[in-house]
Amino acid sequence: MDRKVKLEIRNISKIFGKNPQKVISLLNKGYSKHEIFEKTKQTVGLNNVSFEVYEGETFVIMGLSGSGKSTLLRCINRLIDPTAGSILLDGQDIAPMDAEALRKIRRSKLGMVFQNFALLPHRTVLENVAYGLEIQGVPKEERYAKAEVSIETVGLKGHEQSKITQLSGGMKQRVGLARALANDPDILLMDEAFSALDPLIRSEMQDELLSLEDAMQKTIIFVSHDLDEALKLGDRIALMKDGEVVQIGTPEEILTNPADSYVSKFVAGVDRSKVLTAEAVMWRPEPLVAVSSGPRVAVQLMKEHGISSIFVVEGKNRVLKGILMIDDAVQALKSKKSFEPMIREVPSVPPEMPLNEIIPLIADSEYPLPVVNENGKLKGIIVRGTVLGALAMSEDIPDPEAEAAGTEVKSTAEVESPERISGGSTLESGNASESPVSGEAEGKLKGKAPPDIEVNKDLENKETGSLDKDLEVNAC
């Protein structure tokens, strides 16, 4: 990684109890949180947590209540003193600092936004926002000027003199955000900042935080118990359970590659279509035909793979030219001409497009959807089956009820593996009875997308060969 590490948490532990050092030594001996509580009546808040936060990223700490996420956040600015470990901010360890040095760091580098807004009820909006500057001894005019800028940033201009009790929840949290921003800190610590807001306002605030983040490039550490929020906001997410970090990764990594059954259970209910991108679900584009090769090669390839159309690319960089239909290729072969004029243009999607935007496109498309990067290079292809498979993929959740509780698409996931789901897309070839999909799931699959599939029956039928081949690759 060439990104600069802003904050490094190294082996942080927090014990709540009278004799924490004893617990630390027990932890080192490998006792579990539960055993330690039975033995010593002390609670392990955090157990040996380590991670890095890069400059300018939004790092979400996520977990259920009691997982230690808020404790962890409070260890970063030492509202809670960690029992062991170090907190390196720009390489400087905060953990052993005395009160004076810590105060300096808190004033200049760390801003915090609280779950229940935590505004001072006896002060106006302006006075609340200026609080951080006030305690630093910034002269009144200067601090009010800065506070006003920050109030404008969060969209509360005109409310400077309002009383806190006059504001709605969303406005209160804007004040909380403005107060944190007024100090111009390096890192924003946000403790369940939007959890107390109602869903519409919450979503609005999330969007605004995202655009603010784009404009200001602050490092944000965001604590949340809401997975959708974590996936929406986080560049990376740390998933916590029982005071330990279970997995750290990008939203996509966590969804597609859960570290253990806890994580996969956690992500089971998520709307995957918002998170999974074209890149994550596409298959290797095979076979392809170069635009320079003759129609004979193209027809040969299609025959070999039993498909009715083929993507045409140009040059080493596999720049996508379009799609060639078997009938056109045969005609070109007969007339002994190049197939180049017969190449049809196809709509394509960029690799980072989320699935929920791809679904309408692929529903309308007769052909597989090519995934093309900004240089025009063909990165992969998406067919209807891939999308369904990705949405239905529920990994290895041991609890069948969790699956049954899913959406309609997900309930087709009684089929456990992607292979069998894609098998579902081949069942339209007419020999449905041979499909490995169970009767009920098959019915639902059919029920979901019959019209398109009827139209493209031929195409998909012939493409099956290629799909199956790719599946073998995927299955490895």
Next chain:
Amino acid sequence: MLIPKLPIGDTVEFAVDWTEDHFGVVLDLISDQLDFLISALKDALLFLPPEIFILALSIFAYFAGKRNVKLALGTAFGFLLIQNMGLWALSMETLALVLSSAMLALIIGIPVGILSAKSELLNHIIRPVLDLMQTMPSFVYLIPALIFFGLGNVPGMIATVVFAMPPAIRLTDLGVRQVPKELVEVADAFGSTGWQKLVKVELPVALPTIMAGVNQCIMLALSMVVIAAMIGARGLGYQVLFGIQRVDIGLGFEAGLAIVIIAVVLDRLTQHLSPR
């Protein structure tokens, strides 16, 4: 009984005598200061003619109650009645005693309450002492006060301070403790010093509760000042005592009515002075 009677009473008596013997000079000095304070306050209250004083107080009540006409009229009516009963000078003496006692009780009580909220240890020490101060019959305070300071206003004031202080301490302690944890975290997270946290966050947020303590303190002071007449404190209490001794119902009732009027006005005024 095998265990002989424990000499608790003797010990206390000895301690009081010992203090009187060894710190007599200091006690006299304190006594002089307090006496001066009470007299000065009384003189100040009696400086204005009653009519003008009543007008000024009513105007103050009007604005303190945020343009509360009822409060202003009530105040004016009550104090005019006191003057009409010929109890003006005595009432002002009582008021001076109440205000100086309450002031002293608050000057000691509020800081102790803050410290007690901050320190578990101090809180543990103070709590039984406060229980003792509040449950001990108020007359009992009169005895050591009498021994230390003789007869007059000062021992009355000392007994009153001791009696009126507990609610100030308790409610200050409660108010500071009840400041929401997140607000304390805000103060810390933004890098406040301990003093900034106290002055800019904790005390303003705790103010309504502290003001309830102030109100209670003044009310208790008033009730004690009347009892303190038994050791020579002047004012309306003395008049009540006089009425009892002479079985003069009318005299006692008028003085009692004046005390009630002062109590109600002081209560309403302090309630309106506290925010929210």
